[in-house]
Amino acid sequence: MDDGSVQVQVLSHPMVRARLTSLRDAETDTPAFRTLLAQLTTMLMYEALAGIDVDETTVRTPIGPCTGVRIAQPPLLVPVLRAGLGMLDAAMTLLPEAQIGFVGVARDEATARPNEYLVSLPRELAGRTVFVLDPMLATAGSMCHTLDVLARHGADDVTAVCVVGAPQGVAALQASPHRLRLVIGGIDDGLNEDSYIVPGLGDAGDRLFGPR
Ligand code: PRP
Numbered sequence: 001m002d003d004g005s006v007q008v009q010v011l012s013h014p015m016v017r018a019r020l021t022s023l024r025d026a027e028t029d030t031p032a033f034r035t036l037l038a039q040l041t042t043m044l045m046y047e048a049l050a051g052i053d054v055d056e057t058t059v060r061t062p063i064g065p066c067t068g069v070r071i072a073q074p075p076l077l078v079p080v081l082r083a084g085l086g087m088l089d090a091a092m093t094l095l096p097e098a099q100i101g102f103v104g105v106a107r108d109e110a111t112a113r114p115n116e117y118l119v120s121l122p123r124e125l126a127g128r129t130v131f132v133l134d135p136m137l138a139t140a141g142s143m144c145h146t147l148d149v150l151a152r153h154g155a156d157d158v159t160a161v162c163v164v165g166a167p168q169g170v171a172a173l174q175a176s177p178h179r180l181r182l183v184i185g186g187i188d189d190g191l192n193e194d195s196y197i198v199p200g201l202g203d204a205g206d207r208l209f210g211p212r
């Protein structure tokens with residue numbers, strides 16, 4: 001079913017493009033990869049948070065009272081293990097009050113289908129703002145699985161935050177029954193025969209944490 005309910009936002013800011021270029025570079029080692037991914041996450045989350053609900057509040061500056069805002073309700077961050085963990089610290093730094101849930105999914109290397117090995121989420125997510133963190137959107141099997149899990153918990157306000165994707169992954173999200181926003185750093189040419197994004201950046205989980 002394609003109900004046209006995926007709102008895709010590709011960030012074309014030069015800072016995002018420059019960091020993404022360095023992240024892709026096969027010469028980038030693990031420490032630098034972690035730093036670059038964190039920096040990209042800050043930029044992606046900043047954009048993803050643009051429409052978040054706020055409450056009015058008043059503070060007193062050294063000069064006098066000032067009306068401002070605060071985040072109305074702490075959102076839920078859901079990193080998709082493993083690679084999504086590389087985005088979590090940066091997202092938590094922006095949102096220290098956020099609650100954290102976890103979904104662990106590993107692609108079967110032969111079929112590229114997702115195998116779930118962990119779900120740790122609040123029981124009820126209706127009315128909660130949820131940000132799913134996963135740097136890679138290839139076939140979107142892992143993201144669609146995560147969205148299925150979130151939907152079973154009642155989630156109705158989901159933003160996927162990704163670094164790089166393939167057109168096939170975006171199409172798969174559009175063909176899914178899920179309504180969501182996708183904030184992403186770039187959409188590449190396609191997938192290779194092993195379902196890796198081309199040109200992509202290789203295996204994000206391995207580059208962050210080492211091969212398994
Ligand atoms: C990677 C990545 C996504 C998934 C994307 O995880 O972090 O979760 O692949 O591919 P897809 O869109 O085709 O599902 P992987 O399964 O390699 O696990 P890892 O993060 O533990 O390395």
Ligand code: URA
Pocket residue numbers: 083136138195196197198200201202203204205
């Ligand atoms: N997972 C990755 O880490 N990289 C890809 O290109 C595809 C899936």
